[in-house]
Amino acid sequence: MSRAVYALWHRELVRFLGDRARVVGSLGQPIVFFLLFAGALRDSLRVGTQTYGEFFFPGTLAMIVMFTAIFATITVIEDRREGFLQGVLVAPVPRAAIAFGKVAGGATLGALLGAVFLLGGFAFGFVPFSFAALAGGLAVLVVLAIALTACGFALAWCLDSTAGYHGVMMLVLMPALLLSGAFFPRTGAHGIVRALMTVDPLTYGVGLLRHALGNVDPAAGVPAADVCLSVTLAFAAASLALAVAVTVRRSARDAV
Amino acid sequence: MNDDARPAIAARALGHRYGSREALAGIDFTVARGARYAVLGPNGSGKSTLFKLLATILPVQQGELSVLGVDLREAPGAVRARMGVVFQSPAVDRRLTVRQNLAYGGALFGLHGAELAARIDEVLARTGLTDRASDRVDALSGGLRRRVELAKCMLHRPELLLLDEPTSGLDPSARRELWALLRGDPDLTVVFATHLLEEAEAADRVLILHEGRVVAEGTPGELSASVGSPALEVAVDQEALPGALVLLATRFGLHPIAFGGGLRAQAHDAHLLVPEVYAALGSKARRVSVSPPSLLDVFFARTGAPFPDGWMPPPAQQVREGGRR
Numbered sequence: 098m099s100r101a102v103y104a105l106w107h108r109e110l111v112r113f114l115g116d117r118a119r120v121v122g123s124l125g126q127p128i129v130f131f132l133l134f135a136g137a138l139r140d141s142l143r144v145g146t147q148t149y150g151e152f153f154f155p156g157t158l159a160m161i162v163m164f165t166a167i168f169a170t171i172t173v174i175e176d177r178r179e180g181f182l183q184g185v186l187v188a189p190v191p192r193a194a195i196a197f198g199k200v201a202g203g204a205t206l207g208a209l210l211g212a213v214f215l216l217g218g219f220a221f222g223f224v225p226f227s228f229a230a231l232a233g234g235l236a237v238l239v240v241l242a243i244a245l246t247a248c249g250f251a252l253a254w255c256l257d258s259t260a261g262y263h264g265v266m267m268l269v270l271m272p273a274l275l276l277s278g279a280f281f282p283r284t285g286a287h288g289i290v291r292a293l294m295t296v297d298p299l300t301y302g303v304g305l306l307r308h309a310l311g312n313v314d315p316a317a318g319v320p321a322a323d324v325c326l327s328v329t330l331a332f333a334a335a336s337l338a339l340a341v342a343v344t345v346r347r348s349a350r351d352a353v
Numbered sequence: 354m355n356d357d358a359r360p361a362i363a364a365r366a367l368g369h370r371y372g373s374r375e376a377l378a379g380i381d382f383t384v385a386r387g388a389r390y391a392v393l394g395p396n397g398s399g400k401s402t403l404f405k406l407l408a409t410i411l412p413v414q415q416g417e418l419s420v421l422g423v424d425l426r427e428a429p430g431a432v433r434a435r436m437g438v439v440f441q442s443p444a445v446d447r448r449l450t451v452r453q454n455l456a457y458g459g460a461l462f463g464l465h466g467a468e469l470a471a472r473i474d475e476v477l478a479r480t481g482l483t484d485r486a487s488d489r490v491d492a493l494s495g496g497l498r499r500r501v502e503l504a505k506c507m508l509h510r511p512e513l514l515l516l517d518e519p520t521s522g523l524d525p526s527a528r529r530e531l532w533a534l535l536r537g538d539p540d541l542t543v544v545f546a547t548h549l550l551e552e553a554e555a556a557d558r559v560l561i562l563h564e565g566r567v568v569a570e571g572t573p574g575e576l577s578a579s580v581g582s583p584a585l586e587v588a589v590d591q592e593a594l595p596g597a598l599v600l601l602a603t604r605f606g607l608h609p610i611a612f613g614g615g616l617r618a619q620a621h622d623a624h625l626l627v628p629e630v631y632a633a634l635g636s637k638a639r640r641v642s643v644s645p646p647s648l649l650d651v652f653f654a655r656t657g658a659p660f661p662d663g664w665m666p667p668p669a670q671q672v673r674e675g676g677r678r
Contacts, residue, residue, distance in 0.1 A: 104460030184444030187408045188461035189433035
C-alpha cells in the first residue's frame with residue numbers, strides 16, 4: 098500500500114509542477130488578496146495593536162492551504178471523468194490508498210506553498226522571525242493542510258462534476274474560511290456570526306497558526322492554544338477518517 | 354484442483370441490478386485458460402456491467418463468479434494482481450509522459466526500482482512505444498494511446514486481460530495493430546467486449562448478450578452454423594432502402610434487416626434469388642450477393658430483433674475513418 102500511496106502522492110506533485118498556471122494561481126491569488134487587503138486597510142483598520150497586514154497574515158496562510166486543497170482535490174473528479182480512477186480501483190491496493198495518496202499530495206503542496214508565503218512574511222516583517230515560530234508555523238501548516246485536503250477529497254469523491262464542487266466550495270468552504278477569524282476578529286462580530294465562528298473548525302486552525310506565530314492580540318478573541326490544538330487535530334483526524342470512509346464505501350456510482 | 358486446471362472465468366446465474374433496473378439476468382458462461390473470448394452485444398446489453406463485475410469494480414450481487422480460481426464474492430481483491438484491465442474510457446493520464454504513466458501504473462501493482470524500469474522497457478519494446486516513452490500522452494494518436502493502456506496493463510504480467518471495447522474509436526489499421534500485439538502469448542487469457550463483428554469472429558469463443566441475457570455462446574463457427582441458411586445481402590442507395598425492404602419482404606417472403614447501409618436476409622436458396630432480386634430492383638441495386646451466415650444472423654435469429662444502430666458501423670463509415678488518418 099505504501100508504494101501505491103507514494104506513487105499517487107508523487108503523481109500529484111508532478112502534475113502540479115507541470116501545470117504552470119496552477120502553480121502561479123495557487124500562490125498568486127492569496128498574495129494578491131493579501132497585498133490588496135493589507136494595503137487598502139492599512140490606515141483604516143487595526144486589530145488591537147496589530148496592523149491589518151499583521152492580523153491578516155495567518156489568515157492568508159490558511160487561505161493558501163485551503164485553495165491548494167481545493168485545486169488538488171478537484172482533480173479527483175477529473176480523475177474519475179478521465180478514467181484514471183478506474184485504473185486505480187482495479188489495482189491490488191486498498192481503496193484507502195487512493196485517499197491517503199491524494200491527501201498526502203494535496204497537503205504537501207498546500208504546506209509547501211504556505212511555507213513559501215511564511216518565509217516571505219518573515220522577510221517582510223509581517224511576522225517576527227524566530228525558530229520556534231518557523232517550526233511551529235510549519236507544523237500547523239501541515240496539520241491544517243491535511244485537514245482541508247482530506248475534507249476536500251471527501252467532498253470531491255461524492256460529487257460528479259467540477260461545477261458541483263465549485264458550488265459546494267462557495268457554499269461551505271469559503272464561508273468556513275470567512276468565519277474562521279482570518280479576515281476579521283471574533284470580538285466585534287454579531288452574536289450569530291460569533292456563534293458560527295465558534296462552531297467553525299477553521300477558527301481553531303487559524304487560531305493555532307496565530308499562537309504558533311506569536312500573532313495573538315487580545316482584541317482578536319482567539320481561542321486558547323490548547324483548545325485550538327485539540328480541535329485542529331480532531332478536525333484533521335475526522336476529515337482523514339471521512340476521506341477513507343468515502344473511498345471504502347462500495348457503490349455502483351464508483352464504477353461510472 | 355490447482356488454479357491452472359480451473360477455468361479462467363466461471364459464472365453461474367450471475368445477476369446484477371442497479372436499483373430496480375436489471376442489468377444482468379442470471380447468466381452462465383465459462384472461459385477456458387488461454388482463450389480469446391469475445392463478449393458481443395449492443396449498448397445496454399449488460400456488457401459493461403459484466404466487465405465491471407469481472408474487474409471487481411462492482412460487487413457480486415447474485416449468483417457466482419470466479420476469476421482465475423478466486424471466488425469474487427469472498428475475495429475480490431485477491432485476483433487484481435493477476436489481471437489487467439483496459440477500460441473503454443482511457444485510464445492513462447494525458448498530462449504525463451508515457452514512461453511516467455507506466456511507472457505509476459507499475460507502482461500500483463507493487464513494482465519498483467530496477468525491476469519496474471526493466472518491465473517498462475520490456476512493455477515499451479513489445480508495444481512499439483520505445484521511441485515515444487518521453488512524449489506526453491496527449492501528444493499521441495488514439496491508437497498509440499490505446500497501446501499505452503495495453504502496455505500499462507501488461508507490466509505486471511497478468512494471466513488474464515479484460516478489454517472493454519479496446520478498439521473503440523480506432524481506425525481499422527490501428528485496430529489490427531492492437532490485436533497483433535496480443536497474439537503470440539498462448540498462456541494469456543483475453544476476454545474482450547466488442548460491438549464489431551469482425552473482432553468477435555476472430556475470437557475462440559463468443560458470448561452474445563442482449564438485454565442482460567445470454568443469447569448464444571460458442572465458437573463463431575458453431576454459432577454461425579446453427580443458423581443454417583446463408584444470407585442475401587443487398588446494397589442499395591439510401592433513398593431506395595425502404596422500397597427494397599418492402600420488396601424483399603412481400604415479393605420474396607424474406608425477413609430483411611437493415612445494416613451497414615444495406616439489407617440482409619436469410620434465405621435457404623439465397624444464391625437462386627440473386628438474379629431475381631437484381632431484376633426486381635433494377636437500377637436501384639448496387640450489389641446483390643450471398644454471404645455465409647454470421648454472428649449478425651445469430652443475433653437476429655435468437656432475439657428476433659435487428660441489430661441496433663451503431664452495432665455494426667457501415668462499411669462506408671469505416672472507409673471514411675480510415676481515410677482521415
